Amino acid sequence: QVQLIESGGGLVQAGGSVRLSCVDPGRTFSRRVMGWFRQAPGKEREFIAATSSSGGSTDYEESVKGRFTISRDTVKNTLYLQMNRLEPEDTAVYYCAVQSSVYPVLARATTAYDVWGQGTPVTVSS
Numbered sequence: 399q400v401q402l403i404e405s406g407g408g409l410v411q412a413g414g415s416v417r418l419s420c421v422d423p424g425r426t427f428s429r430r431v432m433g434w435f436r437q438a439p440g441k442e443r444e445f446i447a448a449t450s451s452s453g454g455s456t457d458y459e460e461s462v463k464g465r466f467t468i469s470r471d472t473v474k475n476t477l478y479l480q481m482n483r484l485e486p487e488d489t490a491v492y493y494c495a496v497q498s499s500v501y502p503v504l505a506r507a508t509t510a511y512d513v514w515g516q517g518t519p520v521t522v523s524s
Contacts, residue, residue: 401426402494407518414484414522420477420494420515431497431504433511434468434479436490436520445506447479448497457504461487484522491517 406418422428433448447458447468456468467480477494495511497504505511 401513402496402515404492404494404515404518407492407520409521409523410484412484412486412522412524415480415482416484416520417481418479418492418494418518418520420479422475422477422496425475427496427513428472428475430499431501432470432477433495433497433504434477435493435495435508435511436488437493437517438490441490443493443508445508446492448504448506449477450504455504457506459506481520484520486522486524489520489522491519493517 403421410416429451431448431450434446435443436446437443445459446462449456449468449470453470465483470477494515496513497510498512501510
């Protein structure tokens with residue numbers, strides 16, 4: 399059963415921009431915190447950004463602050479990650495995820511998230 403549908407990844411040159419989308423077609427997670435993670439080859443999955451159910455609160459990993467923006471459209475049931483000024487080090491598979499409802503605040507640990515998208519690859523060429 400597909401719960402989250404990601405799209406938007408691809409090949410981009412350094413300095414370019416990409417916007418990732420993550421659709422919740424069943425409107426199942428509208429009241430849950432959602433986040434973005436990424437996993438580069440040979441590395442562990444790492445937190446990128448998270449947003450509250452309303453989109454009013456956000457948290458970012460330090461290396462993407464000022465370059466990436468997380469947002470959500472509650473009407474379209476879609477989570478976005480706008481990525482600007484991309485660097486080769488941003489190359490990874492990007493995942494959207496839903497935070498477990500037991501956590502009251504925005505969390506960064508992968509273990510705090512219990513629903514994951516299929517991942518979309520982003521490759522940044524130098």
